[in-house]
Amino acid sequence: MGKLYRRTMKKRYVLLAAEIDGRIVGAVEAFHRFIICYINRLAVHPKHQGKGIGSDLLIEICKRLKTRKARFVILCMNPRSDRPKDLIKFYRRHRFKAIGIIFIKRL
Numbered sequence: 001m002g003k004l005y006r007r008t009m010k011k012r013y014v015l016l017a018a019e020i021d022g023r024i025v026g027a028v029e030a031f032h033r034f035i036i037c038y039i040n041r042l043a044v045h046p047k048h049q050g051k052g053i054g055s056d057l058l059i060e061i062c063k064r065l066k067t068r069k070a071r072f073v074i075l076c077m078n079p080r081s082d083r084p085k086d087l088i089k090f091y092r093r094h095r096f097k098a099i100g101i102i103f104i105k106r107l
């Protein structure tokens, strides 16, 4: 990977982790380009789910992305979630709107 590419990617990348007693129990990562950003991953350790950690991570990353001039945040719901309805509820509670289906093709 070229140095310039690495530097550009670093500038566009945000990673936050939540810690309890020195252990990482949750994390979220995002990339942004101009006013659009994409939350790539959000996960909380199963033992610590339902305690507000996922919400805190989501709120904090959105705040930081906004300071980087991002205006829209996109994410894809985990298609393998065993609790899809709860996941939809979670994102709706954070004022995300479902805008349809995303298509993907292996190249």
Ligand SMILES: CC(C)(COP(=O)(O)OP(=O)(O)OC[C@H]1O[C@@H](n2cnc3c(N)ncnc32)[C@H](O)[C@@H]1OP(=O)(O)O)[C@@H](O)C(=O)NCCC(=O)NCCS
Pocket (backbone or CB within 6 Å): 041, 042, 043, 044, 045, 048, 049, 050, 051, 052, 053, 054, 055, 056, 076, 077, 078, 081, 082, 083, 084, 086, 087, 089, 090
């Ligand atoms: C979705 C997730 C990040 C939420 O984090 P969290 O710390 O549990 O969330 P909070 O405590 O802030 O909010 C609780 C809400 O999250 C949702 N939630 C909690 N655990 C969940 C799970 N295992 N699967 C789906 N949704 C879940 C519910 O809507 C819950 O609301 P309720 O308590 O009224 O039922 C976390 O549950 C998780 O890591 N799930 C597995 C990975 C995943 O699906 N990530 C999302 C990728 S799109």
